[in-house]
Amino acid sequence: MEAGSQKNSIQYFNKVNMMKKIFVLILFLQFVTLFSQEVEINNCNIKYEIDTIGLSKTGILKLNITNKESQKLKISDVFHEVYIQPIEVEKFEASLNNFDKIQKSIIDVNCLDCFGKFKNLKPNNSISYSININESKFFKKVLKQSKTTYRFNIWFDTIDMIKYSKSKKCFAPNFTSEKIIYTTK
Structure with missing residues (x-):
């Protein structure tokens, strides 16, 4: 038992x-x-426009960001080159008369001192950034050959561009451009 x-x-x-x-x-x-x-933080209502006219001649593109919110947004007055990268890069092969894809992955970058001062951007106002891709280490790393035509999208990492305020808590979503054709010098 x-x-x-x-x-x-x-x-x-x-x-x-x-x-x-x-x-x-x-x-x-x-x-x-x-x-x-x-905590639910929404995308800010902003509009991105990219101007690539003369990009192959100058290497400079312009990124315009327009505040479509009903309130002011605090946005950085500097757009550092580490926050743009070429993605989906294709190199023109003259012998085949077509574009061939180049292997490339997005590089994660943390740059804590890459922002200038934050300034207030009023509703329906824009801020413009001039970015020289010829000086960007990410573009130099991918677009290696001179006098070569490339086709790619530009990925803009804009998530940290806007500072939260008491009245508006939102963030800038990342932005990817349309396909761009660029010939290196």
């Missing part, structure tokens, strides 16, 4: 242990639910 009662007490002990674990798990989940905050 003692063996049977010992077996029952072990089963009872295992059930109690399992119930304790389930209870602790439920408490943990309630704690996480209670103390976690769901």
Whole structure:
């Protein structure tokens, strides 16, 4: 009889242990639910325009950002070259008379001192940035050959361009340009 009662007490002990674990798990989940905050931060209503007229001659493109919000946005007055990268790059092969894709991945960059001062951009006003892709290390790394025609999109990492304010909490979504044809010098 003692063996049977010992077996029952072990089963009872295992059930109690399992119930304790389930209870602790439920408490943990309630704690996480209670103390976690769901913060919803939306995209700012902004309009991107890119001007590539004369890009092959000068290497300079212009990025215009227009505030379409009903309130002012604090936006950086500098757009550093580390925040643009060529993606989906294709090189023109004259012998085949077509564009061949080049392997390229987006490089993650953290640059904490790449922003200038933040200034207020009023509703329906724009800020313009001139960016020289000939001086960009990411473009130099991908567009290596001189006097070669490339076709690519430009990825603009704009997520940190806007500073939150008390009245408006939103962020600038990243922007990708249409295909651009560019001939290196």
